[in-house]
Amino acid sequence: MENIYRVYEDEIRSLEEEIEILTQKFENNKQEPVFYSDEEIQMSIKSLQGESKWHESLPDLKPELDCLKSDLSFLMKFTGIxxxxxxxxxxxxxxxxxxxxxxxxxxxxxxxxxxxxxxxxxxxxxxxxxxxxxxxxxxxCGEYSDLGKFVSCAEERGNLLLFFRSLSSFAEWCEHRKCTFQHFKAKYPDIIRLPEGTSGDYLVIRSPELSGFELIIVWKIYVDEEGRVTPVLDLLPKIPAQALVDKAPAVENGPQCFRNMLLLLGIEASIESLIQAVSMEK
CATH class of the missing domain: 2.20.130 (S-adenosyl-L-methionine-dependent methyltransferases)
Incomplete structure (x- = not known):
């Protein structure tokens, strides 16, 4: 029996000694300095330099962002989109x-x-x-049936560039027509009529001297399926029956003369010339 107890006591004493040795090693390791290899030090330095450059580049982002905003604003004004x-x-x-x-x-x-x-x-x-x-x-699209057909073609082709390019040109011509009608209505309020308003596609010039005498300027804007935008202007005279006999040649030649004027003078100057001619009509 004593032999058994002695064996257990020896084993316990051995375990205690081992625990004491391990504890001492742990305490010694805590006090020892930690050493890093040259490779680990270089990696740490590069990491810190990268973070420093990133922070230094932050102030440079604002001027770049302002430049991008300026470019976007210019493009939006240039295209109207x-x-x-x-x-x-x-x-x-x-x-x-x-x-x-x-x-x-x-x-x-x-x-x-x-x-x-x-x-x-x-x-x-x-x-x-x-x-x-x-x-x-x-x-x-409303009354712009050609625009509706073009939009359908652009959808089928999935061509965003064609759509925006043609839409910009079409809308610019519509805006130009609207501004031109507004200009002449403001300048000659008693002579110019806009039955459909400034967004309509025709303008009426009335004679202040001859009742019933009118010149109708039709201004259509067409866009085909390929995205080509074409403005087309024409002249439709409206002459009273009593004056039709004397002015028959002028009525017949009027539309062709107007088209010739468009080529020589441009849209605004041609309309101005017609207004002046009608205003001096006796």
């Missing part, structure tokens, strides 16, 4: 391919529009390519 809302959602991303869904709305001069489309971006080592699909454009 103003975006009022924009959002995008990443639909799928696999490897070097990303599919995003874009929604945006805005105005091109006085013409509002909304659209949404999917954009597939493929990023290679040297470049990034993008493909537009599922293009949907919402516009109130």
């Amino acid at each position: 103003w975006f009022t809302n924009f959002s995008k959602i990443t639909v799928k991303k696999t490897g070097n391919k990303t599919i995003q869904k874009h929604r945006l709305s805005g105005n091109c001069h006085s013409l509002p529009f909304q659209m949404e489309f999917q954009l597939l971006e493929i990023q290679n080592e040297e470049s990034i390519s993008a493909v537009v699909s599922d293009l949907s454009i919402i516009m109130e």
Whole structure:
């Protein structure tokens, strides 16, 4: 029995000694300095330098952002296209391919529009390519039937560049026509009539001397399926029956003379010439 107890006592004493040795080693390690290799030190220095450069570059971002805002403002004024809302959602991303869904709305001069489309971006080592699909454009084309047909073609082709380029040209011509009508109505309020307002497509010049005598200037703006925008002006004389006999040659030649004037003088000067001629009519 004593032998058994002696064995247990020896084992306990051995364990206690081992615990004491391990404790002493732990205390010694706490006091020893920690050494790093040259490679670890260089990595730490590079990391700190990178963070320092990033913080130093932050002040440079504001001038760059202001420059981008200035460029965007110039483009919007130049094209007449103003975006009022924009959002995008990443639909799928696999490897070097990303599919995003874009929604945006805005105005091109006085013409509002909304659209949404999917954009597939493929990023290679040297470049990034993008493909537009599922293009949907919402516009109130109203009396502009040609514009409605063009929008449908742009949707089918998914050609955003063609759409914005042609829309900008079309809206600019509409704005130019509106400003021209406003100008002549303000300058000659008793002679000029705008039955459909400044947004209409024709202007009426009334004779102050001869009742019923009018010259109607029709100003249409066409856009074909290829996006080509063409303004077309024509003259339609309205002559009273009693004056028709004497002025028959002028009535017949009037539209062709007006078209010749457009080529020589331009739109505003040609309209001004007609107003002056009608104002002096006796």
